[in-house]
Amino acid sequence: MSVVAPPIDVARAMVARGARREAEIVLRGTLARGGHDGDAHFALATLERGGSLPPGPMPRLDLELVDRWIREGLLVESLALLAGIDLGGPAEEWANLLGELLAPVPAHAEDAFVQMHRELTSGGASLALTILEDCERRGGMPGWAERRLSLLRWMLLDNAEAAPDDHAPQGMAPSALAAVVRVPLSQRSLEGVLEAVEEYGRSRPDDLDVRALLPLVRLLVREMTTLLQMDLSGFQTVPVAGRPAAAMQLRMGNLDGAASIYRSLAAKQPGDTTVAQLHDAVRGLQRVLEGRPVLDRSFAPPRDEVRAPREAADVGAKPRDESRKRPTASFEAFAEAKAKTAAIDFDDSTENESVDDTREPTRSVPNPLMVFEETTAVHPSGEASIPVTSVSIALPDDEPSEPPPSADALPLVSRRPTSAPPPAMASTPPPARPSAPAPAMASAPAATELDGKPAASRARSTRHAGAWDPAEVAAVAESVRPPAPAVEVVEEDEEVDAETTALPREQVDRALGRARPTMPFGSQPPPPPDVPRTEAEMQSADDPDPTVLAPATLTPSTPLTPLTPPKPSSVVVHSIRPIGVGRPKPEDPS
């Protein structure tokens, strides 16, 4: 059996022979049939851009190729090939017949004919034949449609005896029953197969294969007859795939194609017993042609066993035996471990361990309802790093009454330092923070050790959602208050990722652009500054707008200069006055 040349290779050969436009139509027809052929899509786009196709095989362009394409339903491609390349012989006649067959239907034709034409131009020649035959059975078919039906029959069916059949088995028949089946099947007549098998069975009533084959062939004939005689009058879109497509393959005598379709259908619909039976029937017929028993008794399971849901350990093509039903030792261990891990106690992991020490150790899962507390570190020096794993889990002591507002929520004026620093302080380094830990921090229980590490930087536990202990906060604020302009209190209401915690706090704040003004907790907002800001200071600032606080100028160590209302810029007024009107005299400054 020779392989039909792929259209993209044929298109390449056509381009090489100068039929570029027709090669584009070949690729367009391929896309209309397949829909998602990436290679054809790329090749078509390349040709439309004026490019050349990538090198590849170039099959021989002859009538044999066209003949195979027509019988495969590649009608548009065949017509393009015939129109682009002069193949001689009956090529012109075939082109005219294909042109007649593929011609558009009249503008006001029935929907069935419109659908038929759509199928013809998209690779559904078999389905188009079905539609036309149905219209013929209903009667009243116009002359042009009758003509196309006869053409389609000739192209797809009537040449079965004359043309080589790709699907017919070659060589000697391996058995007498296979020889009986072969003849009508090569004529693409499944009804003939049924008659031949029935005739053969009458002379051999005890032949088990014949008795097994007869119901299978009857099933296939009934399926084919039923689907191909269904009423297509109400169709808007005729399905090309599925059981109708398989029935068309049966009608064409292509058992491989039908078995492939039924196999894919059975995989998609495991519970469809009809599809499974049809697949088994086709397989039985194929086995007869191969000289094998109809029913593969070596490992064919009973029908009900096949329909049973598959077990996890019973997936495979090997014969089924009882030993496979028993779980293996590893499977038992896995099942036991799975059963244990499925019963994780969320409350107490130690209880789990005490119940059974032999089972697989499970990880403690914290109670999701528990309120997380976040450790807030107050660093006595700027070089101290924030511990990464400083989050501990504890129940809250009491509920917060009202969280204090964050620095961002404070009014702008409250971000000012408590006292206006002298202008020279803006360029001086920040004052040294107390290096010794504050007494309140030293007495805190969590300050001794955090996460198993000595507390280089003391820490204090506070609740995450703004649950501050006022007394503790006041004590900490008092203890860490620096002598110079203000005390920096680190707030942890924003997330600090692991990378930034390795940096000193000042660098972290600069990197995140969230410099905070320094203001001790519990203090009142400072009074508005009474020192006016000079114009020279405004010009030297990065931000010309004095009402906007630039993050770069608000580092904790950089105090702000007092703010004054901006002076109005000089305004140039162009005035137009009537001629003759005197300019007002300027007043004498003296």
Add this chain to the structure above:
Amino acid sequence: MSEVSRSPAPGWTALPSREADGRALVLYVDVDDQSWSTASDRLRRAYRLLRAENDREACELVRSYATDLVAVMLDIDLPGSVLDGILLTRILRQRVPSQALPPFARNLPRIDVPILLVTARAEAYPEEEVRRYGGDRLLRKPVDIGRVTLALTEHHLKRR
């Protein structure tokens, strides 16, 4: 060349008549009688041709059969007519303002079906120009049913 054996193709029991019998309707505009006769003989197995000999007749037939047409075939050279095939194509695609048209060509319905331009001098007209003016394909005379159908099929495949 390999031998391919096929049974004889079925023929028409009786050739379709020139009257309306349900075949697809195509407007064919050509002055030359010989070209018309050849095209009619070659295409009538699948198409019913309406012939117009000049631009005025073409516009009248377009007004009458606009909804029934499946294609329009125009000869590029229309001697004796005001409008040639290219200009008629632009008019049928409504790419020419109505004020610039002769009275008989005004208010024509827009034609969306394929427009095939036919000529005996195909090498004189680049196909890109034909497409730029609204045409779908340039066919060399004499036309045959295979090429006409292929051009119409390409049009349908492009629109999907």
